[in-house]
Amino acid sequence: MNIGALIVWLLAMASGAAVFILTPDVWTLALAAGIVLVPLAGMAGAFAARKAVAVEVILPRGAEKGRDAVIAFRGTNGAWLPLPRVEFRFVMTNGLTGETRRETVRLSLPGRGTGETALTLHSGQCGLFRIQAECVRVCDPLGICRFTAADDRHWELMVQPGLFAMELLLPMRGSVSEDSDRYAQDRAGYDLAETFQVREYAPGDSLRQMHWKLSSKLDKLVVREPSLPVRRSVLLLWERRGTPAAQESDAMAEVMAVVCQELLRQGVGCRAAWNGGGELTVQEVREPEGFYELLPRLLSAAPTGDGETVVELYRRLYGAEQGAKVIYVGTEDDPALADFCPPEHLVSLLCRPDAQGQGRVYTFGSGDYASRLAELELY
Numbered sequence: 001m002n003i004g005a006l007i008v009w010l011l012a013m014a015s016g017a018a019v020f021i022l023t024p025d026v027w028t029l030a031l032a033a034g035i036v037l038v039p040l041a042g043m044a045g046a047f048a049a050r051k052a053v054a055v056e057v058i059l060p061r062g063a064e065k066g067r068d069a070v071i072a073f074r075g076t077n078g079a080w081l082p083l084p085r086v087e088f089r090f091v092m093t094n095g096l097t098g099e100t101r102r103e104t105v106r107l108s109l110p111g112r113g114t115g116e117t118a119l120t121l122h123s124g125q126c127g128l129f130r131i132q133a134e135c136v137r138v139c140d141p142l143g144i145c146r147f148t149a150a151d152d153r154h155w156e157l158m159v160q161p162g163l164f165a166m167e168l169l170l171p172m173r174g175s176v177s178e179d180s181d182r183y184a185q186d187r188a189g190y191d192l193a194e195t196f197q198v199r200e201y202a203p204g205d206s207l208r209q210m211h212w213k214l215s216s217k218l219d220k221l222v223v224r225e226p227s228l229p230v231r232r233s234v235l236l237l238w239e240r241r242g243t244p245a246a247q248e249s250d251a252m253a254e255v256m257a258v259v260c261q262e263l264l265r266q267g268v269g270c271r272a273a274w275n276g277g278g279e280l281t282v283q284e285v286r287e288p289e290g291f292y293e294l295l296p297r298l299l300s301a302a303p304t305g306d307g308e309t310v311v312e313l314y315r316r317l318y319g320a321e322q323g324a325k326v327i328y329v330g331t332e333d334d335p336a337l338a339d340f341c342p343p344e345h346l347v348s349l350l351c352r353p354d355a356q357g358q359g360r361v362y363t364f365g366s367g368d369y370a371s372r373l374a375e376l377e378l379y
């Protein structure tokens with residue numbers, strides 16, 4: 001409720017009543033009644049209209065960090081009463097950095113009509129932004145009262161990294177880019193092209209793993225467990241444990257994306273993995289479609305705080321990596337890398353200028369990564 005507008009209305013009612021008392025006739029009665037009834041009618045209309053108002057968020061087709069992105073808001077009023085002030089409140093969260101801010105936009109809507117406004121977003125960091133609606137507030141025409149309707153919709157806007165130029169120097173072709181035709185004999189994996197073992201179906205198993213032919217023969221549901229290739233092309237690990245600064249998360253996400261893109265450009269596939277919420281996220285990138293699937297997942301990989309490191313998680317699930325080249329991205333070294341892969345197969349990209357690491361080490365800061373990582377050797 002607008003206290004100032006309420007006080008003005010109360011003073012107007014008192015003045016109208018005084019005029020009627022001093023000169024009681026039909027005209028002063030109509031004036032006093034109008035002062036009381038017109039605002040009340042507006043309040044009643046606004047209260048009823050709160051359920052007839054909808055606000056849509058119209059996102060730009062593409063957004064890039066460091067550049068302005070215009071987000072449009074279109075309001076629709078299904079009621080007959082004009083609404084000079086409609087407020088749409090929402091929370092905007094960067095899924096990569098965890099940064100959150102609340103915003104309110106205001107629209108003016110004619111009776112049974114539409115209105116638009118816009119908000120310019122300028123983000124210094126990339127990320128997958130979630131726009132979570134909170135409520136729509138409708139004010140009566142005189143601005144005395146505000147009526148709220150809850151809104152739980154959400155939208156997502158991907159602010160892409162800049163993708164700086166990088167030259168990745170690879171060893172002789174054949175030691176990096178070939179797919180494996182050998183599989184682990186002691187544990188399952190992720191490659192559905194080869195079956196590790198067949199077992200009875202359990203709740204939560206993917207339908208892609210169903211062995212329909214054998215299920216019909218056995219008269220019960222069975223699934224195929226995929227095998228684990230012994231060698232991979234390039235394994236790209238991103239450490240998300242801890243509380244890195246927003247600028248560091250932004251820099252590391254761009255480095256991950258650029259490395260994947262450069263590997264693809266040279267015809268080399270990779271497997272990207274990072275930790276989050278006690279779980280390991282894995283994405284195969286062997287063609288451009290895989291990169292476009294990877295990008296929004298990278299840009300929503302928020303820091304995890306405590307928990308297992310990405311190396312510990314990967315090793316627990318898939319074992320040590322003895323065949324692939326490994327690129328490790330993080331803010332500091334992980335001692336578990338020592339027995340995860342041979343040092344000659346490891347390249348460490350550490351987002352701290354003074355960090356110490358294992359294997360071939362490149363350090364960078366949140367402001368100079370494009371120049372410091374313009375050329376990498378993967379030998």
